[in-house]
Amino acid sequence: MSTELHVDCAIVGGGPAGLVLALALVRRGIRAVVMEKHADFLRDFRGDTIHPSTQDLLAEFGLLDAFLARRHDDMQRVTFSWYGTELTLADFTRLPTRRKVMTFMPQWDFLDLIANAAARHPEFTLLRSTRATGLIHDGGRVVGVTGDGPDGEVSIRARLVVDASGRDSDVRAAAGLAPMGMASAMDVLWFRIPKAAGERQPFIQAGSGLVIAIDRGDFFQVAHVIPAGTWHGTDADLDATKQRVGRVAPSMADAVAAITLDDVHLLRVRLERLRRWYVDGMLCIGDSAHAMSPAGGVGINLAIQDAVATARILGSALREGTPTPADLHRVQRRRMWPTRVTQFVQHRMQGPLIAEREQDAPLPFALRMLRDHPRLTRVTARFVGLGARPESL
Known part of the structure; x- marks a missing residue:
C-alpha cells in the first residue's frame, strides 16, 4: 500500500x-x-534539560502551565563538587526570564x-x-x-x-x-544506578574526570565523561570506569560497583x-x-x-x-x-572536563575565577540559560 x-x-x-x-x-x-x-x-539517555529561554517559548506557545503540570525538577543554580568542595557554576536567579530555573523533565x-x-x-x-x-x-x-x-x-x-x-x-x-568537524577530546558513558529513599547526589562532581547525576525519582541517570576513544567495551574498561567514578563520587562507589557492560551506553561526542x-x-x-x-x-x-x-x-x-x-x-x-x-x-571546555587531577591539586583557573568572583556565575547562567542568541515567536 x-x-x-x-x-x-x-x-x-x-x-x-x-x-x-x-x-x-x-x-x-x-x-x-x-x-x-x-x-x-x-x-533513554537523551537530554532532558529545559532551559529558561525554552520555558519562555513555552509561555509564548501558551504551554507553560501544562509543562509545569508534568513531573519535573527545577534547579536555580548549577552546583559543582570538586573532591567535596562545593562551587556554583551558573546562577539563574537573575535572568530576565519568566522562570529563573533550569528544569529537568524526561x-x-x-x-x-x-x-x-x-x-x-x-x-x-x-x-x-x-x-x-x-x-x-x-x-x-x-x-x-x-x-x-x-x-x-x-x-x-x-x-x-x-x-x-x-x-x-x-x-x-x-x-x-x-x-x-572539530576534534573531540571526550566521549560520555551513560548508565543507571538505583536510588535509596531520600538519597541525594550532587548534580556535577569532578576531579578525576566528570560525573553528572540526574535524579529520575527512583534511580539516578549517570553520565561519566571520559577521554575520546578510550572505551572499547571490555571488562578492563568497565573496571577502570568504576575506579574513576569511585574516586570522583565516593558516595556512588557501591552502586557503580554493581553495573555490568550491558548497563553502559556510549555516546561518542562530535x-x-x-x-x-x-x-x-x-x-x-x-x-x-x-x-x-x-x-x-x-x-x-x-x-x-x-x-x-x-x-x-x-x-x-x-x-x-x-x-x-x-x-x-x-x-x-x-x-x-x-x-x-x-x-x-x-x-x-573539553580539556578541563576530562582532566584527571589528584585530590590535592589546585582548582583549575576557570573554577577559581567563579569561586573568587561570584558575579561571573551570572555570565555563565546567561550563556547556558539563554544561549548566544535567544529567539521568540
Missing part, C-alpha cells in the same frame, strides 16, 4: 527541533507533516506535550514508525521526501523539506551535505556543523546542521531556537509560495553565529 501526501512543509525527525518547528508552523496555518522513525518518544514527556499541542491543529500530521528513505527531486530542486511506514511506502510532496533527524542523518547525506545548511528545497536544523557536545546541556536549547527562527523567517514564504534558497540562507545566517560561539566554548 502506498500513501501520498501534499503539504507545505515535510519535517524529518520528531525530536525537539522537528516538533517545535511543526507546532510553530501549524499555529500559522501552515500544513506540516513530521516523519518520525520510532513508534513513541520513549528512549524528554519523552516534553515531546508528548509539544506533539499533543500540535495535534490540536488540523494542519498537523505525525507519521510514527515511518523511516525516511530518500528525497524527491524535480530538476535540481528537492520537492519532497519518501518513507517506509507501517502501512507501506509514503511519499510526501512539500514546498519545503526540513531535516531535523539528527547528527547521523541519511536525508542530509542524500542531499549531498556533509559536516565539517562537534561538527555544515558549511551550508540547505539545498534548493531543503533545510537542515538542530543536530542535522550542527552536532553539539553535551557540555552545558545546550544542544536542545539551540535546536529549539533553530526551529523557532525557521518558522518566523520562512512562515510568510510558506504561506504565499515556495521558499527560495535566499530565504533558506536567511535562516542559516541568523543561526550560524550562535552555533559557532557555542561550539567554540564547548571545544575549549
Whole structure:
C-alpha cells in the first residue's frame, strides 16, 4: 500500500527541533507533516534539560502551565563538587526570564506535550514508525521526501523539506551535505544506578574526570565523561570506569560497583556543523546542521531556537509560495553565529572536563575565577540559560 501526501512543509525527525518547528508552523496555518522513525518518544539517555529561554517559548506557545503540570525538577543554580568542595557554576536567579530555573523533565514527556499541542491543529500530521528513505527531486530542486511506514511506502510532496533527524542523518547525506568537524577530546558513558529513599547526589562532581547525576525519582541517570576513544567495551574498561567514578563520587562507589557492560551506553561526542545548511528545497536544523557536545546541556536549547527562527523567517514564504534558497540562507545566517560561539566554548571546555587531577591539586583557573568572583556565575547562567542568541515567536 502506498500513501501520498501534499503539504507545505515535510519535517524529518520528531525530536525537539522537528516538533517545535511543526507546532510553530501549524499555529500559522501552515500544513506540516513530521516523519518520525520510532513508534513513541520513549528512549533513554537523551537530554532532558529545559532551559529558561525554552520555558519562555513555552509561555509564548501558551504551554507553560501544562509543562509545569508534568513531573519535573527545577534547579536555580548549577552546583559543582570538586573532591567535596562545593562551587556554583551558573546562577539563574537573575535572568530576565519568566522562570529563573533550569528544569529537568524526561524528554519523552516534553515531546508528548509539544506533539499533543500540535495535534490540536488540523494542519498537523505525525507519521510514527515511518523511516525516511530518500528525497524527491524535480530538476535540481528537492520537492519532497519518501518513507517506509507501517502501512507501506509514503511519499510526501512539500514546498519545503526540513531535516531535523539528527547528527547521523541519511536525508542530509542524500542531499549531498556533509559536516565539517572539530576534534573531540571526550566521549560520555551513560548508565543507571538505583536510588535509596531520600538519597541525594550532587548534580556535577569532578576531579578525576566528570560525573553528572540526574535524579529520575527512583534511580539516578549517570553520565561519566571520559577521554575520546578510550572505551572499547571490555571488562578492563568497565573496571577502570568504576575506579574513576569511585574516586570522583565516593558516595556512588557501591552502586557503580554493581553495573555490568550491558548497563553502559556510549555516546561518542562530535562537534561538527555544515558549511551550508540547505539545498534548493531543503533545510537542515538542530543536530542535522550542527552536532553539539553535551557540555552545558545546550544542544536542545539551540535546536529549539533553530526551529523557532525557521518558522518566523520562512512562515510568510510558506504561506504565499515556495521558499527560495535566499530565504533558506536567511535562516542559516541568523543561526550560524550562535552555533559557532557555542561550539567554540564547548571545544575549549573539553580539556578541563576530562582532566584527571589528584585530590590535592589546585582548582583549575576557570573554577577559581567563579569561586573568587561570584558575579561571573551570572555570565555563565546567561550563556547556558539563554544561549548566544535567544529567539521568540
